[in-house]
Amino acid sequence: MDSRGIKRLLFSYVLINGIFITLQTKEEVLLDMRASGSELGWLTWPYEQGSKQGWEVVQRSLNGSQLYTYTVCNVGEHEQDNWLRTTFIQRRPSASRVFVELQFIVRDCNSFDGSSLTCKETFNLFSSESDADIGTSFRKGQFKKVATIAPDEITSRNELRINTETRVVESLSRKGFYLAFQDIGACMALLSVRVYYKTCPATVKSLAAFPETVAGGGVNQALREVAGACAKNAVSEESPRIYCTMDGEWVVPVGQCQCMPGYEAVNDTCRDCQPGFFKAFVSNDACELCPVNTKQLSSGALLCLCAEDFYRAPDDPTTGPCSGLPSAPRELVATTTQLAAGKLQLSWSPPEDTGGRSDISYSVECRRCEGTACQPCGEKVRLEPASSGLMDTRVEVSELEPHLNYTFTVEAHSGVSLFASQGAPRSNRPPSTSTLTTALHYTDPPKVTSMRLDERSLTSLSLSWAVAPRRPMPQSTRYKLTYRKKDDNLDVTTYTVLILEKSSVQISDLSPGTAYLFRVQALSPEGSPGGSSIEDEFETLTEVPLSQSNTGVIFGAAVGGAAMLMIVVVVLLIRKRRRRSHTRQGPEDTYFSSSEQLKPLKTYVDPHTYEDPNMAILKFASEIHPSHVTKQKVIGAGEFGEVYRGILKAPGRKEGAVAIKTLKPGYSEKQRQDFLSEASIMGQFSHQNIIRLEGVVTKFKHAMIVTEYMENGALDKYLKDRDGEMPSFQLVGMMHGIAAGMKYLSDMSYVHRDLAARNILVNNNLECKVSDFGLSRVLEDDPEGTYTTSGGKIPIRWTAPEAIAYRKFTSASDVWSFGIVMWEVMAFGERPYWDMSNCEVMKAINEAFRLPAPMDCPSAVYQLMLQCWLQDRSKRPRFPDIVSLLDKLLRSPESLKAIADFDPRVSIRLPSTSGSDGSPFRSVSEWLESIKMSQYSENFTCAGVVTMDQVLQMKNVDIKNIGVRLPGHLKRIAYSILGLKDQTSTLSVFAV
Missing domain, CATH: 2.60.40.10 (Immunoglobulins)
Known part of the structure; x- marks a missing residue:
């Protein structure tokens, strides 16, 4: 069979089996060879010369449609150089990178007979840019190579295999381009060529609208930043932005839009508050019902005004209820205690109506009457403990004179009583005073x-x-x-x-x-x-x-001698106490002054103490020439700029992958010093569980910090992607690594201040390393060993209560944060305290609330968490103790089998009874979205489970049968159903 016959046989087989499959993606197609349905008009070079033949087009009909393919098979000829060039492909604005998807067949060179064949199994892809269509003009020098295409599967005599390969053509800037395919001696068929670019579709996220955007950034940039606009009646402190990835996905929204006062977020809009509701601040919270004793205004209310005869005190929140004036004190009586001494006791009962307030106080007015003339008692009569501001319902009266009549008036006050003195309406206001007249008759001795x-x-x-x-x-x-x-x-x-x-x-x-x-x-x-x-x-x-005189002299001398003796004793006591103060050590000193810490092998030096911060960088960080660093792709965005994955190839060092932090253009000198100060900190550490600093670039325009590359990224995201897939033993091992790193830092007298799973990085060996030293500070030499901030943000959910209240940080506060990290690890990256606000978190902690045990958490591990969260920081374990305990658990895996008690309604914080608006879930998809399991919506629909009543009837086996296989996802869905049922049946039905 000749080579032409081989090509046609291959193509016919493809047509008969019809395997052309196009996946639906977010793509804008520029060229589709298979969908054209007509002669493509592609240029072949060279033309037939003698016995040499290049590419040729083959046409076939399939189901009434015309299909074209290009084939070449000159395996019996030497030095093949056959070119196939597409027509001019016009580029869309902003599409600087396009994808080229190829479907082709390559014949196995071993399947040909004859040893003289010079067969190849690869071909080359080229591209050439142009601002205009150059027609049939063709010069090989105009093209640059994109890639060599090698098949994953080669076709033998008996079995045909279609290959699909995709390559990227980058850095396009002109109006259009050509693609060319070079055959160097293969027997192959080019079945399909599809050229496209990806876009992020127009979307609305967090009340901000973003336009359709071509995917990816500029040259060597994986992300394209896109600016958005807030919806009507919404505002944002900073302009909303979002990033479009190369795969056409929106990620990392920045600058959340929030509804203005008087409006609430409904779907993707801000709707004005309904009559009887209000919203006073910029937020995405729902409008609140007007509080009691207020007027119900029209729609869009920012506040609810007080109804008639009701007020708010000056220090009352403007969003709170209104209250009325208190009524008069009741049952005012006078009881004589010491009649002859002019004393009596006044007592009364609280007002029947407090006006809805708890800040009730009392004042007592005294008037004395002689005959028909009455005047204030003044200072002649004493009232204990006071005449005003009384919180108790009694007062002692003394210094009363006999044979006089006294009138006492007791008035009740509250925070809104001042409005009574300002002429406030009294239409429905109850009286707030009670009066008693009494007379004292007794003979008082002089x-x-x-x-x-x-x-x-x-x-x-x-x-x-x-x-x-x-x-x-x-x-x-x-x-x-x-x-x-x-x-x-x-x-x-x-x-x-x-x-x-x-x-x-x-x-x-x-x-x-x-x-x-x-x-x-x-x-x-x-x-x-x-x-x-x-x-x-x-x-x-x-x-x-x-003798009387002598006695006085003797007495004076004795007194003087006693005084001198007393002075000597006091001096000796002071000296003795000072000696003790140097050796005595309290509970706090014991915590922060172990034998290891008193004599550390190495002590951290704060770079901020250097007069010139650049000196700290030179001392603790190695300088790298920028030519030794190659940036490959963006893997994230830091506080100061983008973070890249790259390669470090420096003399005397082994080439390896690194992470590269960059400083964005337009930085100030202070930003540059703050950026490099983290390197001055990291450069002092050397531990397998602390992120390693490779070096810095400081002597050139673009400053960089180069660290080791951690393949699995941040710990919280890594755990979320593997929810329920990792055993407890492996999780405890990861905790042990984090604790070892923190022990190293505490031994160096160093406080991290921002210990959280997001700041722990994971490599391919699942080693956890502490990173992100932007908030960390050094321990001082004082006994407390604390650092007091001058303000700034504190990560409330991870911070110890004493650090929140007094802004003092110690190794003990880092231990509290480590307990939160342990909880994050066992909960597979769940957010600590779920959707509670920071204020709710602080209030709950001060009221002795602690995070409950996550699902399947070993009891010993949860007990260690609780020890880390003790209110008294001196009683928390130290990091050496934590490392020792975790090491014992790893050496005795049997100790991890006892599981801590678990309550699904608390431990996974599921909205198990209602939707986001407080009503029962309206659909299965809404319920799945609330528990972050939206990816299974189609599974439920295909299984015919389309109502919440059907969901409530599901058992564990039913959940498995619809395709939920991951243990963590299976538990989450099952426990949510349990919460929806709201019953006390055992969890064995849903046990996994």
């Missing part, structure tokens, strides 16, 4: 104000005293005099009591040279005591006045 010594001798003392009379003055007043010797050495003290009719007395039979203590009290006619004088001391004369 008060002794002072005592004096009138005369003294060896054995007697003459005393008198002055009194302050009360109104009315009693006809006769008696006094009670009490005295005793001033002698502290006696075990028994003897008092002498005298009842006197006048305000003076002479006391005889006293001891010479002896001091006595005297006290006088006035008595009422009824015999009750009045006010007392201050206790006074008087002394009789001695027989030897000179």
Whole structure:
């Protein structure tokens, strides 16, 4: 059979079996050889010369359609150079890269007889750009090679195999281009050529509209940034942007649009709040029902105004309810406690109507009346504890005078009481005061104000005293005099009591040279005591006045000596306490000053302490010449610029893959220093679980940080993509690596501050390495070992409560964050605290709430999480303890079999009873979307499960039968159904 016969046989077989299959993708086709259905008019070169033949077109009919293919098979000739060129292909604006999809058949060279055949099994693809159609002009020098095409499957004598290969033609910039195929001696058939480019379709995401965009960025860029516009009545703090990937997918939206006050997000629009509802702030939250005691306004309300006679206090939130004035205190009574002392107690009951407020306080007004004239009591009457701002319902009144009438008015106050004094309407306002009039009738004895010594001798003392009379003055007043010797050495003290009719007395039979203590009290006619004088001391004369002087000298010397002795004792105590302070160590010191930490092999140096930050970079990071770094493709976007995967090939180093962080153009010098400071930090670390710094590029225009490349990316995304597929033993192993890295950092007196699964990178060996040192700071030398921020953002869900409250970070706060990372690992990348807001998270933690155990979490692992989340940071385990415990669990896999208790309604935070608007789920697709399982919508539809009633009847075997195979997905769907049923049946029905 000749070569021409071979070509036709191949093509006929293809037509008979009809295997042309086109996958539907997001593509814009520029050329489709098979769909043209007519003569293609492609140029072949060279033309037939002698016995040499190049490409030729073959036409066949299939189901009434004309199909064309190009074949060549000059395997018996030497030095083949046959070219096939397409017609001019016009390029669409912005389509700088196109895809060329080829379907072809290549004959196995071993299937030909004869050793003289110079057969090949490959051909070459070329491209050439042009601004105009050059017709039949053809020069090989105009073309540049795109790729050598080799088949995955070759065709033998008995079996034909079709190959499909796709190649990319990049950096297109002119109006159009040609493709050319060079045969160098193969026996092959070119069945289909399809040229297309990909687009990201027009879309609306997060209330921002984005236009249709050609996929990919510029040269060597995998992402194209696209600007969007917020929907009507929506705003954004920064312009909404999104990235279009080379595969035509939208990723990484930036700058979320939010509905303005008075509007709520409904689907992809902002709808005004309905009458009776309001929204006060820019957000995508739903409008709220107007609170109690407010007016229901028309649609689009920002706030709800208070109804008549209802108010908001100055410190009340404008979105809260309105409240009324309190009614009067009830049951005001006066109780006499010490009538003769002019004391009584006022008490009352709280108002029956508080106006809907809890900040009720009271004030008491006192007025005294003599006859018909009344005036304020003023300072003459004391009220304890105060006359206003009372939180209790009682007050003590004293210094009342007899035979007067007193009127007491008690008024209830609240945060809105000030509106009553501003002339607020009183149509429905209850009175807030209660009044009581009472009279006191008693005879008050005069008060002794002072005592004096009138005369003294060896054995007697003459005393008198002055009194302050009360109104009315009693006809006769008696006094009670009490005295005793001033002698502290006696075990028994003897008092002498005298009842006197006048305000003076002479006391005889006293001891010479002896001091006595005297006290006088006035008595009422009824015999009750009045006010007392201050206790006074008087002394009789001695027989030897000179000895009295000597006694004074001796006493003074004794006092002086005692004072000097006291000073010496105090000094000795202070010195002893100082010595102890150097050796004593409290619980906090024990935590942060282990033997390893007191003498670390290496201590971290904060690059911010350098006067010139560039000196820190030179000291801790190696300089790399940019020619040694090759950027391959964008793998992400960092704070300062794009992140690339690339190759590092430097002298003296083994060539290898690296990650390259770049600094975007237009940076300031401070941004450059902040960007490179992370390298100054990483350059100080050397541990297998800490991301390794390869070097930096600083001496050229475009600064770069080069680190080792972690093939599996961030830990949280890696776990989400493998939900339920990894055993607990493997997960604990990953935790052990993270803990080892954190132990290394803490031993260097270093606090990370942003430890989270998103900042842990994973390589091909599933080794976890701590990265992202942008927020981390050094531990100071003080005993607390803390760093206080000057503001800025804190990752609330991963941060310890003391760090949130006081902005102080320690290794103990890193331990708290590690507990959250453990939870993320066991929950396969689930978001900590689910959809709770940051405020709700902080409130829950302060109220002792802790994250529940994830599904299938070993009990020992969850107990370690709880230890990491102890409120008292001094009681949390240290990283050396954590590494030791995880090592023991890995050495004893049996210890991981005991599973912690699990409640699906709490542990996976499923919206198991209602949709996003609070009503039951309206469709199966809405329910699947709420639990992030939308990829199974078609499975449910094909299985005939189209209503939520049918979903509620499903068992575990039914879920498996519709195609849900991954254990993690199977559990999530099953537990969600359990939550929907809202019953207390055991979980064994859904056990996997």
